[in-house]
Amino acid sequence: MRIVVLAGGIGGARFxxxxxxxxxxxxxxxxxxxxxxIHLFGLKVCPDLxxxxxxxxxxxxxxxxxxxxxxxxxxxxxLAAYGVGPGWFGxxxxxFATHIVRTQMLAAxxxxxxxxxxxxDRWQPGVRLIPMTDDRVETHVAxxxxxxxxxxxxxxxxxxxxxxxxxxxIHFQEYWVxxxxxxxxxxxxxxxxxxxxxxxxxxxxxxxxDVILFPPSNPVVSIGTILAVxxxxxxxxxxxxxxxxxxxxxxxxxxxxxxxxVLAAVGVESTAPAVAEHYGSxxxxxxxxxxxxxxxxxxxxxxxxxxxxxxxxxxxxxATTRMAREALxxxxxxxxx
Amino acid sequence: MRIVVLAGGIGGARFxxxxxxxxxxxxxxxxxxxxxxIHLFGLKVCPDLxxxxxxxxxxxxxxxxxxxxxxxxxxxxxLAAYGVGPGWFGxxxxxFATHIVRTQMLAAxxxxxxxxxxxxDRWQPGVRLIPMTDDRVETHVAxxxxxxxxxxxxxxxxxxxxxxxxxxxIHFQEYWVxxxxxxxxxxxxxxxxxxxxxxxxxxxxxxxxDVILFPPSNPVVSIGTILAVxxxxxxxxxxxxxxxxxxxxxxxxxxxxxxxxVLAAVGVESTAPAVAEHYGSxxxxxxxxxxxxxxxxxxxxxxxxxxxxxxxxxxxxxATTRMAREALxxxxxxxxx
Numbered sequence: 046m047r048i049v050v051l052a053g054g055i056g057g058a059r060f061x062x063x064x065x066x067x068x069x070x071x072x073x074x075x076x077x078x079x080x081x082x083i084h085l086f087g088l089k090v091c092p093d094l095x096x097x098x099x100x101x102x103x104x105x106x107x108x109x110x111x112x113x114x115x116x117x118x119x120x121x122x123x124l125a126a127y128g129v130g131p132g133w134f135g136x137x138x139x140x141f142a143t144h145i146v147r148t149q150m151l152a153a154x155x156x157x158x159x160x161x162x163x164x165x166d167r168w169q170p171g172v173r174l175i176p177m178t179d180d181r182v183e184t185h186v187a188x189x190x191x192x193x194x195x196x197x198x199x200x201x202x203x204x205x206x207x208x209x210x211x212x213x214x215i216h217f218q219e220y221w222v223x224x225x226x227x228x229x230x231x232x233x234x235x236x237x238x239x240x241x242x243x244x245x246x247x248x249x250x251x252x253x254x255d256v257i258l259f260p261p262s263n264p265v266v267s268i269g270t271i272l273a274v275x276x277x278x279x280x281x282x283x284x285x286x287x288x289x290x291x292x293x294x295x296x297x298x299x300x301x302x303x304x305x306x307v308l309a310a311v312g313v314e315s316t317a318p319a320v321a322e323h324y325g326s327x328x329x330x331x332x333x334x335x336x337x338x339x340x341x342x343x344x345x346x347x348x349x350x351x352x353x354x355x356x357x358x359x360x361x362x363x364a365t366t367r368m369a370r371e372a373l374x375x376x377x378x379x380x381x382x
Numbered sequence: 383m384r385i386v387v388l389a390g391g392i393g394g395a396r397f398x399x400x401x402x403x404x405x406x407x408x409x410x411x412x413x414x415x416x417x418x419x420i421h422l423f424g425l426k427v428c429p430d431l432x433x434x435x436x437x438x439x440x441x442x443x444x445x446x447x448x449x450x451x452x453x454x455x456x457x458x459x460x461l462a463a464y465g466v467g468p469g470w471f472g473x474x475x476x477x478f479a480t481h482i483v484r485t486q487m488l489a490a491x492x493x494x495x496x497x498x499x500x501x502x503d504r505w506q507p508g509v510r511l512i513p514m515t516d517d518r519v520e521t522h523v524a525x526x527x528x529x530x531x532x533x534x535x536x537x538x539x540x541x542x543x544x545x546x547x548x549x550x551x552i553h554f555q556e557y558w559v560x561x562x563x564x565x566x567x568x569x570x571x572x573x574x575x576x577x578x579x580x581x582x583x584x585x586x587x588x589x590x591x592d593v594i595l596f597p598p599s600n601p602v603v604s605i606g607t608i609l610a611v612x613x614x615x616x617x618x619x620x621x622x623x624x625x626x627x628x629x630x631x632x633x634x635x636x637x638x639x640x641x642x643x644v645l646a647a648v649g650v651e652s653t654a655p656a657v658a659e660h661y662g663s664x665x666x667x668x669x670x671x672x673x674x675x676x677x678x679x680x681x682x683x684x685x686x687x688x689x690x691x692x693x694x695x696x697x698x699x700x701a702t703t704r705m706a707r708e709a710l711x712x713x714x715x716x717x718x719x
Binding site: 087088119148149 | 456459464466468475479485
């Protein structure tokens, strides 16, 4: 069985670990979000790709969910001693090696997809991990900074220079990590997405898939960004195979992270059925909601999307494996209709 | 008193620590060797400048003589896990920050001299540290690699691709650190020196100096490389002030390092008077040799260079301070002639 998964960071990576257990013989291709990639200290950092790679390769810090296990932050402390920031982004000493190798390979002319493959040679994640695109896409968030904001910003291609109290576009990481989504996201824009091409292998993997899964990743800044690359959404809709998603919203709140903040920016309420409707029946064939949201199954099905209520808390690998099995079961149910 | 010092790495840095003690009110400008700079992992590394900066700024690992105190090497281990080398060059986690900041500033368009000044803002070395040039100069060593050599090489601009047993030019760091000068240096070439210009402030400092000192640094690959930048040797000769050096050779062997290996390449015997004659009376006014070499004082003076025999082992800061005092005393003796 060939499974294609669109993945963001922590949620996607954890779901994939369960999926590998649920379908040990499957050929899994992961299309990774690169919209939250960021240049820091002259290095190219790909948080979502690395989270998937480290999680599946056994190198992740389990507690934090991102970065390397047994990590230290001495280099970052030294950069701060030089007055070089940003200090709000956590780059560990071991993690730095990944960004240095990536940056060197990119500088040597390799596309990000080839670099990612080379990095995975070490980590052996057990899936084929492909960035959604080799082109630069950078998710920006329009916000009005509070008047007392220090207004430090990561270098975003389209970031505007503005003082506190003014509306400005900031890099997604600055919104997510520095501001912790503490101000409303007025708009979310995957800058560069319209001009981006799917990376080599992305459309082929989708066209050859038996099942396509949307893990409980952020529907706006993770899966939404992947779908914003021209050709990917169409390829999924045209694949003619079951497309099944898992709700990242449980009981009207995100399971993890701050998905509600960016859902508001795109006018979607923070509920399991609303996210399904946001994807739409033209894209999504099946949708898993948590048992606490069982009451909304009918609403999702009325939108033309088959829906089941099952436990959706990824408390451990066993629970996650059961979720992946449910997703695959729903896919087979959809297929047999 | 304005003192100009030409400095390499460890020897120069330790001498400078003594000089600061010997002449606490002096205005000291250090012209640093950049010929052994190297690009590693996409980063610009300036070993000699950093050794001076860390030593005078209190950040040096005293035992090794290079790199940061309380250092760890986790990032480097991770790079090795990715199969990315070279593994023979020691870059510590804390040290990496310096190279990252430097590389970022260079990429932003700042010349190395401005970058060095910015880095010194943190370290406050108590001297003005200027690289000999803002242009790229890279010392290469011609060697015949042994037949069993793995032939790994640092990326040198003029390095040739050749197999073991063939003559090739390798980066000075590869010769010094990887091979530990275990094969004869057939030639030493500061590639790019002929086209290099002294960095801003270098010629001005020399012209305004009251005394110019050559610490017991390597006369070929440290001080020799600085003198190879067109204009510097001439400026020193024309300054009309005492130029005093300290022999890095004591009892026919280098005090530290492997200076004898590269002296042979330029046809200079590894003795205190031979090094003085190599600099020449057109450049050098005074020369300190160690007490064990007292017998050669006459030979040096016959070459037209005033010479004194004093203890030249930099065993601690006190001993080094006495050496610096002797150098300044010899300078005054020369001046009063």
